[in-house]
Amino acid sequence: MAKMKEGNMPNAHLHELFVDELKDILGAERQLLKGLKKMAASAGSEKLRTAFETHYQQTEGQIERLRAVFESLGMTARGKKCKAMEGLLAEADELIEEFQDSPEVLDAALIAAAQKVEHYEIASYGCVVTYASLMEHTEAKELLGQTLAEEKETDELLTEIAMSEANVSETA
Template identity: 60%
Template sequence: MSTAKNNEEIPNAHLHELMVKELQDLLGAEKQLLLGLEKMASAAVDDKLKAAFRLHCQDTENHIERLKSAFGALGLPPRGRRCKAMAGLLEAAGEIAAEFQDSPALLDIALIAAAQKMEHYEIASYGCALTYAELMELPEVTLLLGQTLEEERQADELLTEMALAGINQAQGG
């Protein structure tokens, strides 16, 4: 595999292939998530939740661009691969939306839970890729992944705040 530097010059170069696989998985996951978030926004009942899903679509587009930049910093073309984990999480979200479509009181609560599962997957994946980049002393990649990791954490916190501040209570009656 080619990189911006020769692999012998990179500390912990044995992690290179693992990091590239993680980045490919993340790029695929983000692209899949982009479509899923649109569906979740359409399915949501609460206007604030719809808006949060749509805002995360914009963030996800930025995450995709950062991943492309990370590939560029490694001297590699940005190639994603289908993320089986995200596909499963999105499938589960679709099942939830279908199952609770006649129960708005539960639909938004279930969608928040589904979205948080996706965020937790992304947080774990970005955390791993970031660790590899740090160990390999790749500052540009580290910066890009760190920015996205922080945004994923913020998205998770927002979903928690929405659930605690009213959606669960207001819908639960």
């Protein structure tokens, strides 16, 4: 879809916010790659480690999708530092340090930290999908919607791992 002049675009008042949010999400996804490597290396459960490694690969694809969204808008993909992701990953680092000597707690802590990240991403992608829809950026809406679905699936997988092994005592 060629870039529309803002005056001819439905709900053009959202365009600047939409682009700013896309830059923030692109920055967040790039920051997350480093965090996922560290979380995967810290996970005790093979299932959890695999989930983090899989999400790392998904995140690389999500970055490519974001580049395609920028391209569909006739723009160069540029991210900005996401302060929210920076804080969420700093919190994950603190948990890793605090519970590294308690493997039975560390996986539960990692899942909690990862789900906070997922919920932030779900909220962020939910907003940009809505903005894309309102501005009739059909290609952007489709691409961002695919990522939103992946983020929700990852959150559900983390919940399943938490309930099946990480949050459950083996002596119960």
